[in-house]
Amino acid sequence: MKKLITIATCILMGLATNLQAAEPLKILTWKGYAPQELVDKFEKETGTKVELTFTNNEEMIAKLRATRGAGFDLAQPSQDRISSVQAEFNIYQPMDYAKIDSAQIIPSMLAAVQKNTKVGEASYGVPFCYGTDGLVVNTKLAPDAKDYSALLDKAYEGRISYRLKRPTLIALAFAEGDDPFAKYGDATAYKALMDTIADKMIAGKPYVKNYWSNGDALLEMIRSGEVAVAMGWDNGGWKLHAENPDIDFVAPKSGALGWIDTFTIPAKAKNVDGAYKWINFMLRPENAAVFSNQEKYATASKEAGKFLDAEVRDNINRSFTAADIDNIKWYPPVSTEIEQLEGKLLDKVKAAQ
Amino acid sequence: MKNHFRLGLFIFITPVLLWLLLLIIVPHVELLLMSLHGKDDMGRTVWTLANYRNFFTEEIYWYTFVRTALYAVIVTILTFLVTFPVAFYITKIVSPRLSGFLTVLLLMPFWVSELVRVYGWMILLRESGVINHLLTSAGLLDAPVEMLYNDITMLMGLVYTSMLFMVVPLISSLEGMDDSLIEAAHDLGASPMTIFYRIIIPYAAPGITSGSIVVFMLALGNYLTPKLMGGKNSLWFTEQIYNEFIASFNWNQGAAFGFLLLALSSLIIWAGLKISKQQLGKALS
Numbered sequence: 001m002k003k004l005i006t007i008a009t010c011i012l013m014g015l016a017t018n019l020q021a022a023e024p025l026k027i028l029t030w031k032g033y034a035p036q037e038l039v040d041k042f043e044k045e046t047g048t049k050v051e052l053t054f055t056n057n058e059e060m061i062a063k064l065r066a067t068r069g070a071g072f073d074l075a076q077p078s079q080d081r082i083s084s085v086q087a088e089f090n091i092y093q094p095m096d097y098a099k100i101d102s103a104q105i106i107p108s109m110l111a112a113v114q115k116n117t118k119v120g121e122a123s124y125g126v127p128f129c130y131g132t133d134g135l136v137v138n139t140k141l142a143p144d145a146k147d148y149s150a151l152l153d154k155a156y157e158g159r160i161s162y163r164l165k166r167p168t169l170i171a172l173a174f175a176e177g178d179d180p181f182a183k184y185g186d187a188t189a190y191k192a193l194m195d196t197i198a199d200k201m202i203a204g205k206p207y208v209k210n211y212w213s214n215g216d217a218l219l220e221m222i223r224s225g226e227v228a229v230a231m232g233w234d235n236g237g238w239k240l241h242a243e244n245p246d247i248d249f250v251a252p253k254s255g256a257l258g259w260i261d262t263f264t265i266p267a268k269a270k271n272v273d274g275a276y277k278w279i280n281f282m283l284r285p286e287n288a289a290v291f292s293n294q295e296k297y298a299t300a301s302k303e304a305g306k307f308l309d310a311e312v313r314d315n316i317n318r319s320f321t322a323a324d325i326d327n328i329k330w331y332p333p334v335s336t337e338i339e340q341l342e343g344k345l346l347d348k349v350k351a352a353q
Numbered sequence: 354m355k356n357h358f359r360l361g362l363f364i365f366i367t368p369v370l371l372w373l374l375l376l377i378i379v380p381h382v383e384l385l386l387m388s389l390h391g392k393d394d395m396g397r398t399v400w401t402l403a404n405y406r407n408f409f410t411e412e413i414y415w416y417t418f419v420r421t422a423l424y425a426v427i428v429t430i431l432t433f434l435v436t437f438p439v440a441f442y443i444t445k446i447v448s449p450r451l452s453g454f455l456t457v458l459l460l461m462p463f464w465v466s467e468l469v470r471v472y473g474w475m476i477l478l479r480e481s482g483v484i485n486h487l488l489t490s491a492g493l494l495d496a497p498v499e500m501l502y503n504d505i506t507m508l509m510g511l512v513y514t515s516m517l518f519m520v521v522p523l524i525s526s527l528e529g530m531d532d533s534l535i536e537a538a539h540d541l542g543a544s545p546m547t548i549f550y551r552i553i554i555p556y557a558a559p560g561i562t563s564g565s566i567v568v569f570m571l572a573l574g575n576y577l578t579p580k581l582m583g584g585k586n587s588l589w590f591t592e593q594i595y596n597e598f599i600a601s602f603n604w605n606q607g608a609a610f611g612f613l614l615l616a617l618s619s620l621i622i623w624a625g626l627k628i629s630k631q632q633l634g635k636a637l638s
Contacts, residue, residue, distance in 0.1 A: 058599045065602075085602075158499065165600070210502045210584040224481040226499075336602050343601030344413075351413050351420075351588040 024049040025274040028060055028072040030261065031215070032295045033128070034282075042281050048274045057081050064091040069267030074275040079260045080331035082117040082124050088336060092264045094122030099276045104283045109300050113262055116333050125262035126279055127300035129291070132256035132328060133167050134319075136218075136237040140246040141228035147253040148175035150229045152204035159228035161218060164211040164350055166334075166342045167257055168231055172197045174254040174329060181332050191341055198345040202352040211350070222247060235296035238315040249315075251324040258328040260300070388608035404609030414593065418613070421590040422621060424504075425572040428511045429565050432519045435512060436564075440523035441553075445532065456524065463517045471581050474510055475501060502584025510582040515571050519564040526560025527553075562631045566622055573618050590614060 027034060031054040039050045053072070055063065060077050069091040077085075086092050095117075102110060109127045117125035137145045142156055148171040151162055162168045173180040173193055183190040209227055212218040219236050221227040223243065234256070237249025263279045265272060281287060288299040289307030296312060305313075391401040408414045439459070443452045462470060477483050478500040485497035500506060530553070538548045554561075579589040594614070597607030626633060 061602065062599045065604075205585065208585055209499065213580070226480045340601045340603055343596055343603070344411075346600070347417075347588065347593060347596055348413050350585070350592075351417055353586060 022048055023271040023274065024051050025074065025271050025278060026051045026053070026072045027074045027076075027278065028053050028055060028063065028266075029074075029076040030054060030056065032297075033076055033261070033291070035291055035294050037290055037294075038282065038287055041287070042278065045281070046274070046277055048271070048277070050278075061085050061089075061091070064266055065089050067268070069093075069269075071268075072266050073269040073271040074278060075264050075266055076128060076261050077125075077264060078331065079113050079116050079125055079127070079262050080333050082262065082264060083119050083333045084335045086117075086119045086124055091267055092124045093267050093269065093272075095124055095126060095263075095265065096276075097123070097126075100126055101280045101283070104280070104285065104302060105300050106302050109260065112330075113260060117262070117264075125264050126283075127260050128263050128279075128282065129297045129299045130258065130260040131297050132234050132251065132258050133171065133231065134234060134237075134252050134256040135250040136222060136230045136232040136240065136247065137250045138222060138225065138228045138247050141225065145229045146250060148172055148231065151231060152200055152207070153229075154207055156229050157207045158209050159226070160208045160230070161210055161212050161221060161227045162208070162231035163213065164346050166339065166346075168201075169194055169197050169342055169345065170329075171231060171252070171254075171257060172200065174257075175252070176200075177254070181329060184332060184334065184338060187337055187341065190338060194342060194345055198349055201349045205349070205352060234315075234319065237319070238296045238312075241315070242311065249319045251320050251327075255327040255329045256320075256324065258330040260330075384608040384611060387605055388612055390605050404606050405613065407606065408610065408613055414610070417588050417593050418590050418617065420588075421573060422617070424508065424511075425569050426621075428508060428515065428572040429569045431508065431512045432515050432568050433561065433565065436516055436520040436523060440520050440527055444524055444527040444530075445535075459520060460517065467514055467577055470514065471510060471578055474506075474513070474582060478506060501582060502586075504583065504586065507579055507583035507587055510578045511572050511575060514575070514578055515568040518567040518571060522560040522564040522567075523557060524560075526557045530556050558629075558631060559635050562626070562629065562633075562635075565625070569622065569625075570618060573614070 025048050027050060029052060034050070034052050039052070042048070043050060057077055060075055061081065064072065064075060065085075068089075075092075082092070097114070105127060109130070113125045113127045114123040117123050135145055135148070135150065137150075141159065142150065144150070145153075145156070150156060151160055151168075151172065153160075170180050176197070178193055180190065180193060183193060209221070212221070212230070212232075215233070215236060218227070218230055218232055219240060222230055222240055232249075234249045237247065240247040241249070263275075263282075265275050269275060282291070283299070283301045285301050285303035286307050288301030288304040291297070292299050292304060293307075293309045293312055296315060298316070388404050389400055389402070390398055391403045393399045393401075408418075443455050443459075447455065475482070479485075480497050480499045480501075482500075484500065485494070488494040489497055534552055534556070535548055538552055543551070574591055576589065576591045576595065579587040580592055583589070590610070591614075594607050594610045597603045597610060
């Protein structure tokens with residue numbers, strides 16, 4: 001009996017100390033954006049427990065919209081998906097840039113994100129990492145895939161994969177020599193352009209193996225040689241290149257699509273202090289480098305270059321010439337109207353036989 | 354005494370009512386209101402039936418629904434054809450001791466989640482998968498073929514995931530059947546076909562009905578299997594609802610689709626019961 005009481009007391013005390021510990025930091029983010037090594041280090045440094053939820057842009061917005069910005073202390077949407085969502089649903093709180101250690105961040109990138117996430121007087125985002133969407137190609141099976149048009153090419157029948165999401169529509173529009181970003185303001189012109197792109201995608205549908213929705217599954221299909229040409233993120237191509245030199249990321253001729261993922265603080269975040277601590281922690285050069293070395297994404301941290309592996313630096317030089325970098329198309333902020341229009345077209349492509 | 358009974362009833366029924374009200378009715382009312390709202394040209398939120406009208410005017414939406422419903426019906430029929438012999442074998446042919454063991458064997462795959470089972474199929478069927486590897490190394494195939502991402506694979510996956518929900522009601526209804534009915538029919542000279550159609554099927558009808566309803570609803574409401582195994586051609590109506598909510602941020606449209614799915618599937622089940630002359634109460638009892 002005595003033993004039982006001791007055990008019960010221990011359990012209760014354990015529970016009590018758990019309750020006393022500070023509010024955990026709940027982060028809504030992409031897979032790979034919070035390496036375990038850094039989570040451990042942060043927990044040791046601050047004593048705050050970190051809880052991670054992995055998702056993507058669309059689900060991030062839907063989750064926060066459902067709770068009107070509650071349930072998470074930090075989110076990491078792409079910079080072009082913030083301002084219109086914020087204006088309509090009010091799910092984030094203004095970023096207090098005085099609490100950000102801005103000396104750590106590449107100044108031009110911080111300025112660009114501040115400008116693109118501005119709603120009214122306040123801005124809502126801090127850059128975290130950036131990268132591009134382009135082609136991941138098995139150069140042995142598809143030596144001539146140099147542009148997005150390869151995704152519609154009969155030559156690679158049954159060896160093509162891409163996402164049924166808006167980047168694909170935009171990429172194919174650029175490959176047609178058009179500029180969809182210039183038409184963001186004019187919904188009618190934009191719809192006319194995207195209608196023709198959707199028709200092309202339907203015509204090219206027989207050559208597609210599948211529409212991928214999970215990055216790891218895509219990498220697995222390219223690794224096994226089932227897919228030769230895919231539209232995907234640069235870091236995926238570089239990861240595979242380390243395993244098999246035939247596979248690499250190719251910056252398309254009509255321009256890789258550049259995205260910047262950010263930190264934003266949801267409107268009803270409970271642990272705001274912890275969120276700012278995490279932002280400054282993740283952008284500290286040595287920490288940002290740990291993330292970059294592991295995930296191969298480029299970071300917005302200014303001095304991280306010093307800590308990068310040589311292999312990571314080589315990746316960029318191998319895939320991008322100076323002209324390719326100048327040719328990167330950075331996503332401007334997008335309106336919900338445009339996203340709805342695209343959603344309908346993508347459904348049409350998926351339903352077509 | 355009577356008062357006492359009332360109090361007891363009240364205590365026991367409150368959690369059920371609360372559960373129904375808070376988790377089922379309130380969210381549905383909110384969704385219903387949402388589905389009746391839309392934006393006018395000025396971007397203001399107004400009452401409208403446009404979300405429902407869209408379903409009937411936009412070809413792609415009702416096309417997807419018809420396709421989904423048709424496939425769900427096919428899945429139901431296939432599932433019945435596959436599971437009936439199994440259920441009959443377990444209840445009528447093998448010894449009672451073995452039948453318990455066989456039932457457990459049948460249920461075992463369902464102890465793991467649907468996602469894991471679907472991925473299992475994908476590993477078997479993919480182009481660089483197990484079956485292709487065996488066939489090519491045995492010399493039966495020159496080059497591996499892609500067996501995933503078509504309608505037949507998707508149907509097979511759906512039949513597999515819903516088998517359990519057909520086989521359990523079938524077993525329980527066949528178990529209650531007296532074997533001497535079959536023997537008597539046999540003695541009186543009925544052919545096996547007559548016995549099957551005139552005795553076994555009518556007796557098992559409530560089990561078949563309840564199994565079919567569950568399988569039909571599950572197939573209609575499935576999201577995972579069509580998306581993962583069906584691949585590029587398999588736009589399922591549930592996926593369309595998901596897309597409206599998640600990709601297009603159009604919750605009003607998504608909510609309207611949700612209600613249309615509820616109404617239309619209820620209608621199909623009602624029609625099915627009328628055609629087969631079955632009663633819902635009897636099937637579920």
